[in-house]
Amino acid sequence: MTPQEYASQFSKYTFDYFINSALNNVPDTIDKREGSIIYDAIAPVALDYEALAIELQNALLMSFTQTATDEFLDYRGQEKGLTRKPATYAQVTATMTDTAGAPAVVQVGDRFSSEGADPFIYDVVTPDDDGKVVLQCEQLGTAPNHYVGNLLPVTAQSLFGTGTITDVSVPARDAESDDDFRARILGTTDALAYGGNIADYQQMVDSLQVTGAVQVYPTWDGGGTVKLVIIDNDYDLPSEELINQVQQAIMPTDDAAVGNGYGLAPIGHTVTVVAPNIRTIPVSFTLTVDGTTDYDTAMASAKQALADYFLDRRKVWGTLAKGSRQYALSLYRSQIMSTIMAVPGVVNVTKLLLDGADADVQMQYTRLKSELPELGEVSISENPANQA
Incomplete structure (x- = not known):
């Protein structure tokens, strides 16, 4: 019996259940109709009992991991x-110039705003003499992750010319x-994070809150070497800024720090942080729709469904395969067809090719290569039956 099935047993305990149960114990010689003395005396208690049954049902559901929510x-x-x-804060890289076009001088803590009716506010984290500035958004979550554009000063700036976000270097994530x-x-699993094992490195990187996932390759270049392959909070390639942040936190790269226990890595470990290898996978298929949906609408929805499928697969990119000590990630034709078939109005998908082949696609994971799937060109052919 599942927690839901067990909890559903409380559904029968309604106001009618309790009042009828109580009235059944009252002799028929007494008036039990609604509005009678005995009915009006029992009704408030029956109502409270119904509320109590609902609370008990909720308490039961909240006691199991499978059905618990929130706190x-x-x-x-x-x-x-x-x-x-x-949730975390997005960090961006921007260029600042003064009215003469020279690099602008800004200070840590200076505030800038994006354009628009509902702007994002950014604080300067790392100013630079060459006009390149790292800023952090004051708003938690993923909303600012894809804003690239002009900045307006909130803090008064002398001779300020222009400010432009050029890159979201460290995307944020939602809670x-x-x-x-x-x-x-x-x-x-029961894996204990200890002494620089894989679980320990996963925990180290996760504690930084700037990555979406990590793959750990121990002894990849000899004893004591560890490779960390990371993706950002958008489950995409990390920026150089993000790679450097993780590298400096886990093991700084200056000669005095390498292997000497500066950073989170254990003494004796030499850690290298890198990005994965993007593998772009084109997808093509023929689409059949029914008469309830416009073909162009179905095609756009199918493309979005494919993009969502690739994102879902990237979300498990850093997970070790069950029953194995290896990373494994495949794109399955059957799953992709099911995803497209779930689009309203689509009745059939044929001639599906992934990366030009009629076969599933398996990512490669070795000490030298770690592939991250990316949706390439999507080519959709219309079934002539759609035009009949």
């Missing part, structure tokens, strides 16, 4: 030493959802 799911995670991943956190709790 109750947090409690379940704490029992396994896990906490929900919090971990109930579904994602629940999956992480239920998928937790």
Whole structure:
């Protein structure tokens, strides 16, 4: 019996259930109709009992990881030493110039705003003499992740000319959802994070809150060497700024620090942080739609469904395969067809090719190569039956 099935048993305990149960114990010689003395005396208690049954049903659901939500799911995670991943702040790289076109001088803490009716506010984190500035958004979450454009000064700036965000160097993430956190709790293994093992490095990188996932390759270039392959919070290639942040936190690269225990890495470990290898996968297929949906609308929805599928696969990129000590990630034709078939109005998908072949695609993971799938060109042919 599942928690939902068990909790559903409380659904029968309604106001009618309690008042009828009580009235059945009252002799028929007494008036039991609605509005009678005995009915009016029992009704408030029956109503309270119904509310109590609802509370008991909720308490039961909140006591299981499979059905708990919000703070109750947090409690379940704490029992396994896990906490929900919090939302983070996006960091961006911008160029600043003065009215003469020379690099502008800004200070740590100076504030700038994006354009628009509902702007994002950024604080200067790292100014630079060459006019390149690292700023951090004041708003938590992913909303600022894709803003690239002009900046306006909020803090008064003398002779300020222009400010432009050129790159979202460290994308933010939203707070971990109930579904994602629940999956992480239920998928937790008994691996102990200790002494620089794989679980320890995963925990180190995750604690930085700037990456979406990491793959750990121990002894990749000899004893004591560790390679960390990371992706950003958008589950995409990390920027050089993000790679450098993780590298300096885990093991600074100056000669005095390498292998000497400066940073989070254990003494004796030489850590290299890199980005994965992008593998672009074109997809082509023939689409058949019914008479309820415009073909162009179905085609656009199919492309979005494909993009969502690739994103979902990248979200598990850093997970070790079950029953194995290897990373494994495949793109399955059957799953892609099911994803497209779920688009409203689509009745059939044929001639599906992934990377030009009628076969599933498996990413390669070795000590030298770690592939991250990216959706390439999507070519959709219209079934002539759509035009009949």
